[in-house]
Amino acid sequence: MRDILVTLIVLGSLPLILRSPVNGALMWVWISVMNPHTQGWGFATAFPFAMVIALTTLLSLAFTREPRAMPWTPVTLTLLAFVVWMNVTLPFSIFLDDSIRQWQKVMKIMLMTFVCIMLIKSRRDVHRLVWVLAISLGYYGIKGGIFTLRNGGGERVWGPEQTFIGDNNAIALALIMIIPLMFHLRQNSPQRWLRRGLDGAMLLCALAALGSYSRGGLLAIAAMVLYWWLKSGKKAVMGGVLLCAAPLLLLFMPEQWGDRMDSIQNYDMDASAQGRINAWRMAWNLARDRLFGGGFEISDATVFAIYAANPNAVHAAHSIYFQVLGEHGFIGLGLYLLLNWSTWRSASVIIRRAAGHAELDWAASLAAMTQISLVGFAVGGAFLSLLYFDVPYYLMGAIVATRVLVERQLASAKA
Incomplete structure (x- = not known):
């Protein structure tokens, strides 16, 4: 039932989005923040609702006569x-x-x-x-x-x-x-x-x-x-x-x-807190060594072995x-x-x-x-x-x- 409800809401919003792209922007915020499809148990959990909303919004934005200038x-x-x-x-x-x-x-x-x-x-x-x-x-x-x-x-x-x-x-x-x-x-x-x-x-x-x-x-x-x-x-x-x-x-x-x-x-006695501090030191050392940083994914044992004080405590x-x-x-x-x-x-x-x-x-x-x-x-x-x-x-x-x-x-x- 939840899957059907979310699907009906999203599909029902598409004509409104084509009519005014701001409706698509608001629907995108709803989908991306609430993730309502995660509250179902069937097909909706894997359906690309966000992509459907985004593409419809961009299509509406391309043809709308409403103001669309970026406020710089x-x-x-x-x-x-x-x-x-x-x-x-x-x-x-x-x-x-x-x-x-x-x-x-x-x-x-x-x-x-x-x-x-x-x-x-x-x-x-x-x-x-x-x-x-x-x-x-x-x-x-x-x-x-x-x-x-x-x-x-x-x-x-x-x-x-x-x-x-x-x-x-x-x-x-x-x-x-x-x-x-x-x-x-x-x-x-x-x-x-x-x-x-x-x-x-x-x-x-x-x-x-x-x-x-x-x-x-x-x-x-x-x-x-x-x-x-x-x-x-x-x-x-x-x-x-x-x-x-x-x-x-x-x-x-x-x-x-x-x-x-x-x-x-007692953060000094807490393993979780110490793991975070170790990850912070790793990030600091990495940034000092690499002008552009390490990229989007650096929580890896290889990186910690080079830059962390404790190479065995790999944390995000x-x-x-x-x-x-x-x-x-x-x-x-x-x-x-x-x-x-x-x-x-x-x-x-x-x-x-x-x-x-x-x-x-x-x-x-x-x-x-x-x-x-x-x-x-x-x-x-x-x-x-x-x-x-x-x-x-x-x-x-x-x-x-x-x-x-x-x-x-x-x-x-x-x-």
Whole structure:
């Protein structure tokens, strides 16, 4: 039944995509983030829905009369430079065949990210994009939160298999990132029942993140909440809510959850933590030795034998920063950090320029919540190999579109 439902939704969307390519961009985000076909058990699990959506969107884009100019902002220019550099480093990969396979996946994500940036033009499009992200990840948050309530936190929450968020740590980070976006939707939803539903969804997402037993997720949500409180205009109210909600959530979790979180303090005795540090040292040594890095796939015993302090502890990077460093060298790391800084600065410009304009409150809210979401990703991503996770790139696209809309509206008002 689930396979049929997903198939009907995708096939039913094709005429809408041909009518307007922005519908295809939003469908792509839904397919790539939620991976709804993984929730079935039959033919849909192997059907290339993403390829069908992508090809239909590109076809519609080729013939549409709608505006399709790329907004060349600091964010899009830096993202383009980062993508170009990944293509430059590809021929210098240590394991070229494996790198080409991963390169193909990454370039599909980047291509459709640029398509989304090109097509998201209006406030309505931005709003729909945020809703698609909230629904796609909120589904797993609500499901995981109910699962955690039902078993008393005794079992871990996992994401959909064979996806970016299949690992318990990855699903925790994704759910943490989506909470601020749900809060933005709550602020901009006039219906009372919808606001109450988003309140429940945020609570269940937080509970599911805790139920994942992710130590990196706990650090990410702590950093995000702290930054959120510091930037809040109602520190007393928010502080009171946190003081009431946080202890209840933490006390709900069982003893084994607390034991695992306490192990953060003893990272030097934890094999997993030591394996990650060994992988980080390997990436650092590799980048110092090779200007172009090692390519997309470097988690191999051969590479660790040359560059790692402990050649027998072969691990993935487990860090977005050391992942880009090892795969694309110091130039790649610099471009990636510049990309994130450009996005952050663009969000700050939106907040500053929208101040005092009631009609732009939605833009300031979205920019502020996106910054909070990116704080969670910056902290949690320091312990996960999620460099190519597509959600942060879609948020960058939302910031680009929002800044263009703000500047256009202010210029129009001034004229």
